[in-house]
Amino acid sequence: MTVPAPIRVVLADDERMVRSALRAILSAEPDLEVAGEAATGAEAVAVVRELRPDVVLMDVRMPGTDGIRATETILAGPGEPPRIVVVTTFENDAYVYDALRAGAAGFLLPEAVRALAAEHARARPAPPAWVGRLTGREREVLRHMAGGLTNAEIAGRLGVGAATVKTHVASVLAKTGARDRTQAVVAAYEAGFLGGR
Structure with a gap:
């Protein structure tokens, strides 16, 4: 029986801690593989074009090129585009509509982001002041x-x-x-x- 290839994911978020949390959770799944990371929208476009992932987890607000603009650029590019899931915890519905218009396939909601961060956060010696x-x-x-x-x-x-x-x-x-x-x-x-x- 042939084992299916893992789903290749690119993480695009300007917060290293968030990327680490997402990577930790996704890497624990046998059918998911984190193929690459990006800290800006421009980096996300470049990484996606180079690695051709199946899915991109895209932060909305990043320095320079934001996630919405990066989504538009990626989906307008050559070849079969990846599915893009926008990561947003902002309350402004305009982000949701803009991302949908840009072609986002869905959203990773705040509860999921917090759960991932909590899962990644292991025991610490003492709470901060x-x-x-x-x-x-x-x-x-x-x-x-x-x-x-x-x-x-x-x-x-x-x-x-x-x-x-x-x-x-x-x-x-x-x-x-x-x-x-x-x-x-x-x-x-x-x-x-x-x-x-």
């Missing part, structure tokens, strides 16, 4: 952020105004050193804050 600096309310907000809730939804859960939640989110980003919500949630998983350790 920022964990102890979070207030009780900031901890609640961070947990809701990890659940994929918008500021308005968090406000509804906590019985406070959206402006108050926005302030707490900004404080969480500052204390974790994250530039956006996604980085804050990944940092929380890496620290064991959301992983039950």
